[in-house]
Amino acid sequence: MAALAEPGPDQGANRGANPGLDRAEARALRARLWRSERRRQLRAFGLVAPLALFLAVVFVLPIVQMLGAAWHDRSVADAMPRTAAAIASWDRDGPPSEEVYAAIAADLIAGRQTRALALPAQRLNQELTGFRTVIFGTARALPDLGADAPPEGWRDTLTGIDDRWADTAHLVVLQRAARPWTSYYMLHALDMERGLDDRIARQPPDERLFVQLALRTLGIAATVTVVCAVMGFPLAYLLATVSGGVRAVLLVMVLLPFWTSLLVRTAAWIVMLQSEGLVNSALMWTGAIGEPLRLIYNRFGVIAVMSQVLLPFMVLPLYAVMQGISPWYMRAAQSLGAPFATAFRRVYLPQTMPGLAAGTLLVFMLSIGYYITPALVGGRGDQMLSYFIAFYATETANWGLAAALGTMLTGIVAVLFVLYSRVFGTRELSVG
Incomplete structure (x- = not known):
């Protein structure tokens, strides 16, 4: 073997x-x-x-x-290159040299000939009111000597045309604006300003606007989110528990707003909520009120219309989660002696948290950037950040401030998303 x-x-x-x-x-x-x-x-x-x-x-x-x-602006540096190069070395200890004034004069003469002074004048006037008048008034009064004029005597010439050329504030603003990178727009969006000594401080109380505007935007978005959660949760529960035919009808009603233009829906709400609209007419017909209520062009109108528009974004994630919850959990809890309210609170509600978290996040993120609805049905004190972003981008062509407000809105959304994911966890934010 x-x-x-x-x-x-x-x-x-x-x-x-x-x-x-x-x-x-x-x-x-x-x-x-x-x-x-x-x-x-x-x-x-x-x-x-x-x-x-x-x-x-x-x-x-x-x-x-x-x-x-929001951080990069070359409107002054490109239109006044000699000034940008000459004034960069000014240490602000005394008046600038004759070379700086000569560069300013040469750029103003060249800009007058090429009609390239509008953008730098607008940029300087944003930071210091009246600078636009200084730029165009001086450019019109300067003699046409060409860009290679001798540097002697230009300080007296410029200050003779406009004595603000001897003002330190105007020269400091010109030096800052001539740099390609600036913090002016972001500081302005945060209601801050940089002084002549480069110290950052808050703006005067009567000039502070955007921080309060951001808080108003967050408040409206939070209110709309709460309203959608209160109305959407029972609707989603009804969708998940009723029979097939009724469920199909309710789903069509929930999805119907997606098939209608947002502008059309907002216009329909204007018709319904106005003084002679359907709501006021019905209330007066029943005798509930004696005179029409003011339901539009105020905060109530903004919240009501935005809640109706964004309600499907709360209902659908909740319905997707509730549909996967077995009804036997509630029956088992009730068979063990738990009342319906206790079983719902301790058994059913915790299982719906992923859908509620996803719907809340979705509604809040969408409402924080709404523009059309507050602009149409809101009053003067009900406009949100998006309205002012559009205003500065289209009406005043202040792209830097519009970008700064957009950056602030993007930052708010990013911070809230990070905090939300930390609190609820990424698993609850993904609803299939």
Whole structure:
């Protein structure tokens, strides 16, 4: 038996050769697997690349440009390059040199000839009221000596035309605006300002606007979110518990706003809530009120219309979660003696938290950037950040301040999302 168990010389040789052959085959197999995986990854990248390029061009790039416009402004540096180079070395210890005034005069003369002074004048006037008059008044009064005029006597010439050229405040503002990077817009969006000594302080009380505006925006968004949660939770519960036919009708009613233009829905609310509208007419007909209520162009109108518009974004995540909760949990709790309210609070409600968290986050993020509805149905004191972003971008062409407000809104959304994910966890934010 022992002799039968001993391997022969050929078997030993084959056994010694197999490990080397196996390693070679394993290396070849790994190479084929790597090439196959590489081809699969390239195919997947090729399918995703058009979408990634589209998102980068139409979504990421505009946001990056907006964020950059809040900090980067070359309107003065490009229109007055000699001034930007000369005044950069001014230490503010005494008046600037004759070379600085000569550069200012040369740039104003050249800008008058090329009609390139509008943007720098607007930029300087944003930071110091009246600077636009200084720029255009001086440019019109300067003699047409060309860009290579001698530097002697330009300080007296400029201060003779407008004595504000001797004012330190105007020169400091010109020096700051001539830099390509600026903090003016972001400080202004935070109701702050930089003094002549470069110290940052709060603006005077009568000039503070945007912090209060941001708090108003957060307050309206939070109120709309609470209203949607209070109305949406029982509606989603009804959708998840009724039979198929009734559920289909209710789902159509929930989804119907998605098939109607936002502008049309807002206009319909204006018709309903106005003094002679359907709501006031019905209340007066029933005798509940003696005169029409003011239901529009105020905070109530903004919250009511926004809640109706955003309600589906609360209902659908809740319904998606509630549909997956087995009714046997509630029945088991009640069979063990728990009242319906206790079973609902301790058994059913905790299981709906992922849907409630997702709906709350979705409604809050959408409402914080709303523009059309508050602009149409809100009063003067009910406008949100988005209204002023559009105002500064389209009405006054103050792109820097519009970008700063957009950056502040983006920052608020990012901070709230991080806090929300920390509190509820990323698992509750993903509702299938």
